[in-house]
Amino acid sequence: GNGGSSGGGTLVGLVTKTDTNPFFVKMKEGAQQAASSAGVTVQSFAGKQDGDNQAQVDAIENLIASGAKGILITPSDSKAIVPSVDKARAAGLLVIALDTQLEPASAADATFATDNYKAGLLIGQWAKAKFAKDGKQAKIGLLDLNPNQVSVDVQRDQGFLEGFGVDVKDKTRIGDESDPRIVGHDVTNGDPSGGRTAMENLLQRDPGINLVYTINEPAAAGAYEALKAAGKEKDVVIVSVDGGCPGVENVKAGVIGATSQQYPLKMAQLGVEAVTQFAKDGSKPKDTDTGVTLITDQPAEGVESKDSAFGLQNCWG
Amino acid sequence: MTTPVLQARGLVKRYGKVTALAGSDLELLPGEILAVIGDNGAGKSSLIKALAGAVVPDEGEIFVDGSPVSFSTPIDARRAGIETVHQSLAVSPSLDIAANLFLGRERRRKGVLGSVFRMLDRQGMREEARRQLDALGIMTIQNPGQAVETLSGGQRQAVAVARAAAFGSRVVIMDEPTAALGVRESRAVLDLILQVRDRGLPVILISHNMPHVFEVADRIHIQRLGRRKAVVDPKSVSMSDAVAIMTGAMEPPG
Amino acid sequence: MTTPVLQARGLVKRYGKVTALAGSDLELLPGEILAVIGDNGAGKSSLIKALAGAVVPDEGEIFVDGSPVSFSTPIDARRAGIETVHQSLAVSPSLDIAANLFLGRERRRKGVLGSVFRMLDRQGMREEARRQLDALGIMTIQNPGQAVETLSGGQRQAVAVARAAAFGSRVVIMDEPTAALGVRESRAVLDLILQVRDRGLPVILISHNMPHVFEVADRIHIQRLGRRKAVVDPKSVSMSDAVAIMTGAMEPPG
Amino acid sequence: MTTVVEERDRSLLTRVQHLLHAQATIGPAVVLLVSVVVFALLSERFLTPGNISLILQQVAVVGTLAVGQTIVILTAGIDLSCGAIMVLTSIVMAKVAAETGLPGFPALLLGFLVGTVCGLLNGMLVTRLKLPPFIVTLGTLNVFFALNLWYSGSATIRGTDMPSLLLWTGQTFTVGGTRITYGSIMLVVLVAAMAFVLKNTAWGRHVYSTGDDLEASRLSGIRTARVLLSVYATAGLVYALAAWTLIGRIASASPQAGQTDNLDSITAVVIGGTSLFGGRGAVVGSLIGALIVGVFRNGLALAGVDVLWQTMAVGVLIIVAVSLDQWIRKVKA
Amino acid sequence: MTTVVEERDRSLLTRVQHLLHAQATIGPAVVLLVSVVVFALLSERFLTPGNISLILQQVAVVGTLAVGQTIVILTAGIDLSCGAIMVLTSIVMAKVAAETGLPGFPALLLGFLVGTVCGLLNGMLVTRLKLPPFIVTLGTLNVFFALNLWYSGSATIRGTDMPSLLLWTGQTFTVGGTRITYGSIMLVVLVAAMAFVLKNTAWGRHVYSTGDDLEASRLSGIRTARVLLSVYATAGLVYALAAWTLIGRIASASPQAGQTDNLDSITAVVIGGTSLFGGRGAVVGSLIGALIVGVFRNGLALAGVDVLWQTMAVGVLIIVAVSLDQWIRKVKA
């Protein structure tokens, strides 16, 4: 039972938020692929659920104790994890934040991430352009993660609204907007079943909803089922974030209007390579934006995007 | 010599370090009331639990009508026609009286309702319960559909006794059936025991109440320290001698 | 006339639709053994539960040495010197014998260990328990440090009785203390009751065992349908008359 | 004067209490009714046939789980692993069908088998090792969940890759303009069937009796170990039905689903008036319990209440509903 | 011949069983010992002073919660809200101090007060409404968690904004080259103190007795309602201590923390040999139980086992450890 590909003496730790979300599972796979080609070992850890900070603290300590050279982490609580990261760095480990920045970002040696805010912004801009073109008045429903207002959740949600041209007021809080176009928020736990229930309830509140933001593609898939059941799937535009293969398939199938594709495999690969390099010569990497690409088959004026064929080539699982 | 209806030979039962039965014998003859007396902890309940299939003895043999049997569950004993009223009653408080009477041998409806849908014949069981309770004449329970938890201790005892009396086809065993009962209720149970015997069924009665024992028993089995110390005839041995044997103050005659 | 040590007037207790006590009276005179008899469900346990503070009656008054009291918890009754052996025993199986004897009135160590650290005087309590058990002379428990769950039913009963006898300073109440006991164990409890009375403490004894009742009681309180039906003198009333009154077959004399 | 009025009030209250006591599930039913009325007053959208059908759909998964949970709790057990069994089952059904092209019906049967086997494992541990069900299912919860992650590779299986039979529970038919899913109907049929079995068969009686007093039941000649085994296995099968409903509802099989469903199903059961001590309760109550939670979540969402306060409301609801039920039961028959 | 050998084997086994039975917490202790030995053989890094200190740090939070959970379970209760109380308390301590500049000591006291009040609320609901503790704490779990999110605004409070006293539990001192946190020491002291109180005071006896048989205790003149209230309140206070340890451990106060800690603390308690039926068990066992889980997680991690299989291992561990304990207890004294 070795959690990683067998390899040389260099141990790289990967700490993700959960091991159920496909996004992190792919990240793990990416890290292991990179590890086998670089000849190092990856050991992965995960929290039991989003926000499980303690498990990540334990993981960092266990990695320090195991003599790891570096840690790649997607923080569950980007503030609360910082002291543990400091400890790891003080013990001579290279710490790279993947996907989500630490607060402050300088707490990590480097951040390999997508800008989640930008991911939200892109789908917001796309939706704005699309609605302007169609000459429709938007009625927006937002399907967020959970009541806890974790940073990815907030950044994607607020980015989307900003991109759509809504005054978001406090950028760090979901739900303090007063724009009349917003019908409401509900939470999904990022899974299809939660997405469906949340969508159903929002539709009950206002059956006229025609634009739905979703925290991720599984939630979007659930939301689509709710819309389909209500016979409204043709009239409503769903936007999402992730860029997983099922999600891009859904873009192609017209289920999702546009999604912001992120690259967990790339993040993990770069991370493993950076730690390998660090182990060899002690050189530290720089912050890298692994990029975000808007995937849609209905390109909108003024918003850069790629089609679903590109998306499928680059999707992560 | 008549074959005993129920016979035990050399029963041993240990609980951890405690030896509840240390090689106990027992013989129940056809049509008799056999009383079992003994101090607290003498192994009376353990003995009849073994006969009722409620515990599996570590050693020893049990015979029904002369043939060896081995009871691994209470159901085995029941199949052999042995019905028991345990000291702890063994009724299900939330079920009603009829349900308790028929517990573990429910009747199904006739026709497809019963064979395919496995529906219980509630009405039939209630009526039968009513009939049984009346036939035994032990008490006036108005409604067999009443939950047992709403009954008084005496009434519950009566339900347990009625069940054993109604279904026992070979032996009825009663472990201290009158311990919690009032004078009148005890009387009714004693009458019931005599009535069961008169129907030809032998009865094993465990009791601490010597007057009761001497009134109804045909023979008295005296249990002491996990063994059968003696079997005496109540007509030829006095109450105080029986007690003396039971407590070890006197050696059994013969 | 002597003031009763303990007196109840017009006690009423209802459980939902059931009326357990329908205006019951009781008088316990100094130094006497008052037996309470009655059918199952006559309200005997309910009556003494009210006297022991275990239930709060819906109506009625209780007097101790002539002054009205109101017990809202068992502790209140205990403070008034009333100790009770309940029908359900009320011992804590996982604790040891000494702990059970002192349950709710633990002794602390002397000095700071006791006053600041509130440490129990285990050793002292064990020794005292040993002394009490010996003094009562009811049995041979080797080790007061033994858990109650390892005792037989009779031994548990003895622990409960010993507790009441040891701590009762005004009244000792026993609800069917011999129901589950063997002949010898019952004898010991009866002797204990007489011994308590001889120390000057009055005793209330509930029992279904008429020979026992007629042997030890000074007066007999007959409870019927939640009321006191009569108080009789065992020396002037026969056992069968008492039972007849109890079951309603006869009206009380006078 | 006041005392007299109070007296009369109390007796009125007592009479209501008695009335409610007559029928066991009436307590939860009253809570449901009251909440429906309140939410109908708060929002005119609430009491539309469409919304009612929606609530039924939303509670279908938890409601189905609650049916299995009910029979376990009736035996004085508890099942923390129900959500994990459901998810594992849904993944097995969907993945085998998607990968090997197994047709819908055998895939479904395979799922039922997996659910039943998981339940049976719980039952074996409870009856053979004589461990408290809480501990057994706390253990197997982790085991089943790990198996789920391992077998699924944490990947979601899309509905389009599955045979349509697996998605059937999400299909709708229309009655008087209202769409109803087959999953909702399945739940109602399941509840009716289980209620029938519990009430009218010997097995049902033995379930109650075993939960009421295990040793007494054994002495009465009930094969209690067999009853317990059959209860856990049946519960596993019911969780497999829940898995089917789940697949239909989200038109996919997701290894992430169901992680809070164990406590949610227990919540439905206890709000529905079944005693955690076993032997008392009814499966219809659990359906009502699930509906109460569903009505609350939906009604509060319609009223635009923040999810934060929805969470709190469910917490308060649990305590209030169970207290009310307790109060009603206090009357002796 | 075989029978004879088997007989001798069995009697050896029986003798071991008897030996183990003599001391209640010896079952869990044996499990702990065996796992330490096994992991030490698997990885040479395992049995280093640094790693041992690490494990102590890692179990400090759950271990502290388990102390409170133990006394609740001893009264035949269960506390699903412990994690929620801890998080709420940590947020209140930290936020009040960070926002109003309240010094560390009063902030800490305020936190202790909040924890105690939360526990008291549980206790009141259990004793006044006579609801099963499972239901009460299932309800208050939601309530406290919602309050936590509401009061914190879901924002993490950084350690740098807090008075240093709140972070004290995370400070270390060095013994023979090994760093030990004050939080670990606090846990050990807390366990010792609680074990002393349970064993040597009247209150401790009343806790056991109340859990053993509530009605018998009441009739014996124990104020059982007061005992229960004090137990839940004390547990709340202990959870506040856990909150302090938590703040020190993560050097911040996070509203996201502690969501799975209720089941984790119950796991520690049951692995530690305390009976869920009340009246039997010891707080030292719970510490050992928490250590067993910590050793497993750490040891498997050092051995490079994937987190997936760690989850499964904990599931199996629960069942094995409790079965072993049950087996040891089967011997009558």
Ligand SMILES: Nc1ncnc2c1ncn2[C@@H]1O[C@H](COP(=O)(O)OP(=O)(O)OP(=O)(O)O)[C@@H](O)[C@H]1O
């Ligand atoms: N399940 C058990 N576990 C451990 N010991 C037991 C068990 N059942 C009985 N014993 C012990 O076995 C011995 C005999 O018990 P048993 O119940 O057979 O006595 P008894 O003669 O029926 O006593 P009583 O008159 O009090 O009912 C006692 O010492 C008792 O403590």
Ligand SMILES: Nc1ncnc2c1ncn2[C@@H]1O[C@H](COP(=O)(O)OP(=O)(O)OP(=O)(O)O)[C@@H](O)[C@H]1O
């Ligand atoms: N807690 C209770 N709840 C409901 N009914 C009760 C309760 N306690 C007693 N009763 C009822 O009150 C009546 C009197 O009961 P009580 O126990 O006082 O009788 P008793 O004379 O002691 O009978 P026994 O000789 O069987 O002990 C009975 O009908 C009984 O069912």
Ligand SMILES: [Mg+2]
């Ligand atoms: Mg016996």
Ligand SMILES: [Mg+2]
């Ligand atoms: Mg009584």
